[in-house]
Amino acid sequence: DGGITQSPKYLFRKEGQNVTLSCEQNLNHDAMYWYRQDPGQGLRLIYYSQIVNDFQKGDIAEGYSVSREKKESFPLTVTSAQKNPTAFYLCASSSRTGWNSPLHFGNGTRLTVT
């Protein structure tokens, strides 16, 4: 079945360490997105990519980095510069570029930094 795979489901890191969250899709979707979810705040866009080797900052990109070397993969690195990294991270994709297309979501990675 086609879908989005995020790994790992739970991730624990010490403060000051960089950590990379994996996101792979086999839907052949052009666009991919990373969202951060905190209780009571909905989803906030971190980065998005509408084509391979290109990506754009979202609303809360500071302290994060991404790459899009392959259509299927869009890893997110949470750097030590991110002030409050503990959160639930969701990866998504859409078949068309632009903001009028429904998003398909992975099951998320819960990152805890202590």
Next chain:
Amino acid sequence: AQSVTQPDIHITVSEGASLELRCNYSYGATPYLFWYVQSPGQGLQLLLKYFSGDTLVQGIKGFEAEFKRSQSSFNLRKPSVHWSDAAEYFCAVGSNNDMRFGAGTRLTVKP
């Protein structure tokens, strides 16, 4: 930029009762409207979407939503709630420039 408001943070309904979750948006043009559902610890699943045409749209799991331009609303409804509908529900608005999500409404279903 557009914005989305879900006025109810938490709603409790009895199993079998009807449900309406509110969503209001702010956007100058006709938006692209979505409702998603999220079970605990999971990703979001699309329930339904509105782009144009008939303002009453049907979705999965027996849900429907009605676009009311005059009220800038896109409320989600279900005639009879099942215990498995307990989850968090998000309204989203897409424009030419980005997509915005509401803060979500958590639904509890009483037996």
